[in-house]
Amino acid sequence: MWNFEDRFDAGQELARSLTHRAHEDAVVLGLPRGGVPVAALVARALSAPLDVLVVRKVGAPGHSELAMGAVGEDGAVVRNPGVIDAVGVSDAELAAAEQRSRDEVESRVRMLRAGRPPVPIAGRVAIIVDDGIATGATMRTACAVARSRGARQVVVAVPVASPGALSGLDGAEGGDADEVVCLCAPPGFMAVGMYYIDFRQTTDEEVTRLLAEAR
Template sequence: MALTEIYSTSSEAFTDRRQAAQTLVEHLEEYSGSDSLVLGIPRGGVVIADCLANSLDVQMDVVLTHKLGAPANPELAIGAVSEDGHLILDDQLAAITGASRRYIEEEKAKQLEVINSRVKQYREILAKSDVGGRTVILTDDGIATGATMQAAVWAVKAEGAAEVVVAVPVGPADSLERIAEDADKIICVRSPAYFGSIGRFYQIFDQVSDDQVLKIITEQAKRRRDHG
């Protein structure tokens, strides 16, 4: 079970994603200037990751893992597929939810199709980072059910990350508790008793466009080249 650090149960809204990220930076100073890698979940999480990486002076990338949803409950993750097609499956949960081998293969193919469309966009600009032996900080603009983040945790652990830290501005306690079963550390700025939706914790919560993501990863690719 991961060490879980929740700093407030306040429902106060952040101004926007960048202000939320700056609040999160204060609790990640121990990773400043290290070989740690910040991975953002597209698309809102990429904005958070960009701020964290720049403030902490660490490398940034995107995580293109997708969850495999259960047959009757797509929000329940029974596994994950990474951008290289690697399948991580919770065999027990798959059996309980009645996920047949055929269903799993079809769900994997569907999620890979979505992943591949983003790989074509993103990887021409920013090469995939090696996570092996590194501390990986996974981030998003918030956690709701936690299924997507859980899938990302599974994937980076399967790729050999030495430590997996989940760092988010806001998330409900029950979802954080589930993710803590697989991550090494959870850092969450605010976790109020009544959650609702992620958007209610932001004064400005505009949809992040693909163009915005491409701009960020282009800047991060240049930063990576400049750092050698």
């Protein structure tokens, strides 16, 4: 089983798999919070700008880790119909849960960008980075935001992911991204944190520091 020491180690490993993008007009977009330390290493290796792309999972009532979908900047929304049906939420409950997540997205955008506009990605390659993918809902939402902002190509790059989530993202199979770079997709995937020795929570202060250093 592939184990990363921490997000710094994962970022270094992932950057090595993206060297073919070094001379392209790319922007690296980290999903806060845990994806930003990984993205910072990728951006540094590619000499590319670093920014955040804020998305938020819509958790099922009583099971916040179970994603009914996700919402993101620019009004993007992705839903997981199978999960929604399984948990049996009403339309009103789903709408309320999505609104709570939208409010959190807006709050995080204000805090992390501090009034600065997003780095322009129109006509550029958007490399969207997270520390891992479980269901794929948040990453699919991030892809939708990048498309809406005019990205010429959308690349998803992660150290680890569930095989099922990857199949839904792979553009060759009709997914949301033009290219998917993933270092390991174990068939017995359970949770992202299982593949890190140190998976302590990334703080907002760390994210803002990394963004400031990149600027």
